[in-house]
Amino acid sequence: MGTIGSILLWLLTAFLLAATMLPISKVARGAIRGLDFPRQQYFLLAALLAVCVFIFVPGWLGGLGGPLLILIGAVQLFYILKFTPLWWRQSVDASDALRGQTDRQVSLLAANVKKSNRDYGALIDLVRRRQPDIAMAIEVDAEWIGALKEALSDHFEDWVEVPNDNGYGLCVMSRLALSETEVRDLITRDVPSVRTRVTLRDGEAFRLYVVHPEPPVIDHDTKGRDSEIAMVGLEATRDVLPAIVAGDLNDVAWSTTTRRFQRLSGLLDPRVGRGFFNTFSATMPWMRWPLDHLFHDARFRLMSMARLEKIGSDHFPMWFVLALAQNEKEEMSPGESDRQEKQETKEMIAEEKARDRKPIGTDWEDE
Structure with missing residues (x-):
């Protein structure tokens, strides 16, 4: 050489x-x-x-x-x-009996659309083909929500619309009844999240959290992102309802932040033991990792999960079908957070809440 x-x-x-x-x-x-x-x-x-x-x-x-x-x-x-399939799975597969109970199932489609992407039709066609119970669109502005409502208003009864020009807009569309809906800036001003109660067809309910915290950038700390993810984890573990947390977390599944979130929340990752399901970048095949996530309570069983086709965004959409069982699978726990970790997390959250600053990356797609 x-x-x-x-x-x-x-x-x-x-x-x-x-x-x-x-x-x-x-x-x-x-x-x-x-x-x-x-x-x-x-x-x-x-x-x-x-x-x-x-x-x-x-x-x-x-x-x-x-x-x-x-x-x-x-x-x-x-x-x-x-x-990888070489590892044991966290999420338990749905039994044949539970697969037959369609009134206890929920299908979810999650997509970071990329704000500057104007190929509305690609996502709309995907939603029409897949017919999800709940569709979540991230990085939407008023034009995006207008296009979705015009095309899909007959498909979904309940809408949560949070248009935003800064890249942090959200839209939740649901065939299932939503209630107790809150739109909150958990940590950083103008970085919203959605918390809502979803009622299944059999009358049982679960809590859905839709989040899109800030990305990590070279010249900034990640305490805003880390605090928001951790805060949702703490809320989920205290929630009286079984929880699902979904969205673009701007973090990978194996990171310190995400593993702490799982310990704090007790929620399971269906990718463990099944595959990476890399969703970013849709435009650079050699640089892909799992940024778009869904974590669920141990009462849920996994029926199917898939990375879907491109929609003009730099993210691939994700598809999940879950069924709510009667009992938890406690042996599938991702681990528990100790008192010191919880205290350090609460201090980090309090410190970040006290900061008054603009969100990271709001000018990345300005024309």
Whole structure:
């Protein structure tokens, strides 16, 4: 291997080592937390570089670099392995009997439309084909909601409309009855979320939270995003109704923030043991990770889940069908939060609520 090749190999190895170690620090900065996202890509790159080192780098340098890259790959595998069929599942599959009880089932379609995307018809056609009980559109402005209402007003009885020009708009469309609906800026001004009660066809109810916190960016901290995700987790665990939390969390499924959310809420991730279901980026196949999520109470059973086709956005939509059982599956718990973690989380939330600032990224799609 030539000098340039050797320099490139060791530079990439150094980058992988830094990208692997820095997120372990739990420093709440976008430049650090963003390194959590491409762990699948890190794993593949580490494997490729390890092969190159063993083939092309002789002597003690190869003896050092090869095992180091294997270790880096093993760390990445530790994070991502449970999102493969090699891991046991958190969400329990619905039984045949429960699959026959259609009045206890709910289908949900979630889509980050990308505010500047004006291909309204792609999402509208998808909704018409899939016929979900609940459709959730994220990053909608007034024009988006107007197009959805014009085309789908006959499909859905209840609407929650939160048009917003800053990229944080929301729209929830439902065939099932919604009540006790709240639209709230949980942490950061002009970053709304929806909390509502959904009544199934048999009369039982569950709580639906639809969220879209801020993304991590290099020059900003992630405490707003982390606080909003954690606050929803704390609310869900105190809720008297079984909960579903859905939306673009601007975070990956294996991150410190999302794993803490699961411990705080006790909610299950249906991707565990089934697959990554990478939803972003729809435009760059080599850089994809799971940003769009659904977490559910242990009383729900999974009937189906799928990543759907492109709709002109930089996100793929997601499809879920769940059925509400009578009892929880306690052995499927994602873990429990201890007193110290809960206290630290509450302090972070209180600190963020006291800050008065504009949301991150509101000018990204200005024309």
